[in-house]
Amino acid sequence: MTSAVRTLRRSVPVALGLATLIVAIALLELLIRIGWVNRFIVPLPSQILASFERVVVEEGIPERFLLTLREAFSAFVLLTVFGVGIGVLLHRVRILRLATETWVAAFASAPTVLMYPLFLVIFGRSANTIIMMGFVAGLAPVILKTVEGLAGTRRVLINVGKSFKLTPWQLYWKILFPAALPSIFVGIKLGMIFALINIVGVEFLINFGGLGQLINELAERYDLAGTYAAICFVILVSVLFFILTERLERWLRPAN
Amino acid sequence: MPAATPLKRDQSAAGSSPADAILVVDRVTKRFDTPDGALTAVDNVSLTVAPGEFLAVIGPSGCGKSTLFNVIGGLLDNYEGQISVAGETVSGPHRSIGMVFQEESTFPWRTVLDNVAFPLEIAGMAKSERYTKARHFVELVGLDGFERRYPAELSGGMRQRVSMARTLASEPKILLMDEPFAALDEQTRLLLGDKVLQIQQELQQTTLLITHNITEAVQLSDRILVMTYRPGKVKRIVDIDLPRPRSSEIVSSEAFGRYVAQIWNDLREEASRGMRDDESRTRHAGEKQA
Numbered sequence: 160m161t162s163a164v165r166t167l168r169r170s171v172p173v174a175l176g177l178a179t180l181i182v183a184i185a186l187l188e189l190l191i192r193i194g195w196v197n198r199f200i201v202p203l204p205s206q207i208l209a210s211f212e213r214v215v216v217e218e219g220i221p222e223r224f225l226l227t228l229r230e231a232f233s234a235f236v237l238l239t240v241f242g243v244g245i246g247v248l249l250h251r252v253r254i255l256r257l258a259t260e261t262w263v264a265a266f267a268s269a270p271t272v273l274m275y276p277l278f279l280v281i282f283g284r285s286a287n288t289i290i291m292m293g294f295v296a297g298l299a300p301v302i303l304k305t306v307e308g309l310a311g312t313r314r315v316l317i318n319v320g321k322s323f324k325l326t327p328w329q330l331y332w333k334i335l336f337p338a339a340l341p342s343i344f345v346g347i348k349l350g351m352i353f354a355l356i357n358i359v360g361v362e363f364l365i366n367f368g369g370l371g372q373l374i375n376e377l378a379e380r381y382d383l384a385g386t387y388a389a390i391c392f393v394i395l396v397s398v399l400f401f402i403l404t405e406r407l408e409r410w411l412r413p414a415n
Numbered sequence: 416m417p418a419a420t421p422l423k424r425d426q427s428a429a430g431s432s433p434a435d436a437i438l439v440v441d442r443v444t445k446r447f448d449t450p451d452g453a454l455t456a457v458d459n460v461s462l463t464v465a466p467g468e469f470l471a472v473i474g475p476s477g478c479g480k481s482t483l484f485n486v487i488g489g490l491l492d493n494y495e496g497q498i499s500v501a502g503e504t505v506s507g508p509h510r511s512i513g514m515v516f517q518e519e520s521t522f523p524w525r526t527v528l529d530n531v532a533f534p535l536e537i538a539g540m541a542k543s544e545r546y547t548k549a550r551h552f553v554e555l556v557g558l559d560g561f562e563r564r565y566p567a568e569l570s571g572g573m574r575q576r577v578s579m580a581r582t583l584a585s586e587p588k589i590l591l592m593d594e595p596f597a598a599l600d601e602q603t604r605l606l607l608g609d610k611v612l613q614i615q616q617e618l619q620q621t622t623l624l625i626t627h628n629i630t631e632a633v634q635l636s637d638r639i640l641v642m643t644y645r646p647g648k649v650k651r652i653v654d655i656d657l658p659r660p661r662s663s664e665i666v667s668s669e670a671f672g673r674y675v676a677q678i679w680n681d682l683r684e685e686a687s688r689g690m691r692d693d694e695s696r697t698r699h700a701g702e703k704q705a
Contacts, residue, residue: 315518318490322514323534323585333537337524412524414565 202383207391210384218373218385224392227358227369230286231396234293234354235347235403238301241294242350243343246305247331256306267299272357275364286368289361296357297350304346308339337412344408351400359393370396436463437621438487438589443496445482456482457494458646464589467619471632471639473678475686477693479647480625481517484593487623488514500588513587517594521566521577527553528562530577534585552580555614572596572603576610583614590615590622596631605663608634612661629682630666633657633674641678644685645692651681 184204190196191203214220249256249263275292282288312335320334362371370393377385445457456479464470474480485491487498489508497504500511521530531552535545553562556576566574575595582590596604608631615622615635626632632639639653655674657665665671 313518315516315520316522318514318516319520319522321490321508322488322512322582323537324508324510325537329537333533334522337522340524414524414526414567 199383202387206384207387210382210388211391214373214377214385214388218377218389220370220373220389220392223369223373224396226286227362227371227393228396228399230289230293230358230362230369231351231355231400233286233290234297234358235351235400237290237294238297238350238354239347242298242301242346243305245298246302246343246346247309249302249306250309260303260306263299263302267303271296272360272364275361278361279365284365284367288365289358289368292361293354293358297352297354300349300353301343301346304342304349305339308342308346309335311342312338340408340412344404348401348404351404352397355393355397355400435465437466437501438462438464438623439497439499440483440487441497441499443483443486443494443498445479445486445491445494455646457486458648459496460642460647460649461496462640462649464621464623466621469615469622469624469635469637471624471626471636472642473626473629473632473639473682474642474647475644475682475689476627477689478642478644478685480627480642481593483647484514484591484625488512488591490514510585511588513582513585513590515575515579515582515590515592515595517597519566519571519574519578519598521574521581523566526563526565527558527569527577530566531580531584533581538585549580549584552584553577555583555617556580557610572599572607575599575607579611579614583618583620588621590620591625592622593625594627595624597626597628604628604631605634605666609663611635616660629675629678633671633678634661634663634666639678641681642685644689650685653678 187196187201188204191198191201249259272292274295275288278288278292278295282291316334316338317330320330325333359369359371359374361367362369363375364371366372366375370389374386374389374393377389440460440462443457443460444455446453446455448454458479460479460483462470462472472480472483482491486494489505489512492506499505500509505511522533525533528546528549532545532549535548540548550559550562553559556579558573558576558580561569561573566577569577579592579595596607599607611622612635614620622635624632624635633655636655639655640649641651641653642648643650653674657668657670657674
């Protein structure tokens with residue numbers, strides 16, 4: 160296969176994805192214009208597009224975007240360090256795992272965002288509250304998927320390690336951990352989805368800081384086009400984290 | 416063709432005298448606790464392997480072959496008896512014994528070269544030195560040109576060759592293989608048998624092969640130890656007096672056919688017993704459920 164054909168094959172899905180998005184937006188525009196969708200509830204995509212410049216210049220999008228990005232990154236670091244760390248601990252200490260696994264699973268579905276008043280009391284009306292809310296919301300899936308990945312390592316790979324007389328530390332670092340990486344990254348991606356929802360949600364609720372606060376303000380002003388434009392930036396944060404985790408995973412485990 | 420050596424009931428030692436043997440398995444018995452009581456998987460098995468020898472252990476499913484493999488490799492403990500390598504009693508995994516497993520055991524996150532270099536990395540060898548050495552073993556198993564590939568890009572037979580190269584790279588005194596080609600088709604199995612023979616001759620590698628495949632055992636071995644169905648005991652030892660160097664072409668020779676027939680004769684009784692036992696257990700479980 161020539162490199163041109165290979166490039167073409169790789170770019171077709173990307174082009175198809177973009178084309179689908181453009182067609183969906185155009186369809187929405189059409190439905191609103193012919194009155195099938197109420198334009199007082201859903202603004203015209205063309206209006207949203209037109210409002211981007213205004214929102215960026217007048218509403219301080221770059222600063223807010225960076226603040227939300229920083230909060231999300233802090234939550235990501237905390238999630239990775241503590242989520243994977245606790246997962247490793249639960250995998251190693253069987254009694255601890257048996258005692259807590261059900262609770263951690265239950266915690267994963269708990270609406271932690273409702274705990275924000277408690278976090279406000281502890282951390283004040285600051286970015287710390289938002290980061291901690293994001294961290295708490297995303298912790299359970301990272302722990303659960305880390306434990307699942309480590310426990311699911313094929314017995315024969317562990318036996319290979321034992322046959323080469325690996326120390327317990329080497330067995331973890333050289334075999335269990337790389338074998339569990341795909342599952343751990345599923346956990347981190349899931350955790351980041353919950354974390355980002357909570358970060359923007361708490362910014363919205365406590366009217367502080369980044370994109371969530373801006374969405375709150377624009378919605379209060381009934382600036383629908385601006386609100387949706389700001390939401391697009393939240394999606395951009397999400398996309399950036401998805402790319403970051405994908406890159407990180409590919410760097411740590413190139414065979415994927 | 417030399418006659419097979421039938422063993423008396425209490426005689427279960429196999430092979431050369433312990434003094435010149437590199438591996439001595441002395442009266443090993445391994446029991447497992449099951450809900451129905453203790454199950455003896457391996458019963459008073461003794462064998463010796465001389466340096467450079469190729470010994471195959473053959474038996475029907477459920478005769479304790481894999482248990483014996485795991486006991487010798489040090490992956491199972493709490494057994495009776497003793498195992499020694501070059502005169503030294505060993506317990507637990509030992510650097511002198513290199514294991515090749517039945518299941519696919521390459522590390523999917525490592526390239527072929529990194530897989531093969533794994534034991535050298537664990538031993539703390541410098542990067543350039545270990546890659547040079549790993550390349551030699553990749554070449555030995557005939558996978559040169561695939562060094563940068565990942566296991567997912569290789570066929571089952573190629574992956575097993577990577578596992579074998581990885582174990583050989585640790586330069587074990589004894590290569591212990593548990594049905595390494597069981598999951599492969601017959602043609603690939605025969606051709607890989609050629610590769611194993613070539614490597615074994617080249618390195619003068621002492622090898623202990625666990626298998627249920629008679630053709631494979633006769634094609635590769637100097638001696639074949641036939642085991643009984645549960646509990647696994649030594650039933651008979653057969654010296655394979657076929658000329659070396661051998662290749663897979665030997666399977667069409669008359670002498671080869673005679674060895675296969677002779678071993679099948681020994682195995683048929685054991686395999687039938689295993690089959691009857693399986694049927695009775697399935698029936699019993701069905702009655703229990705009903």
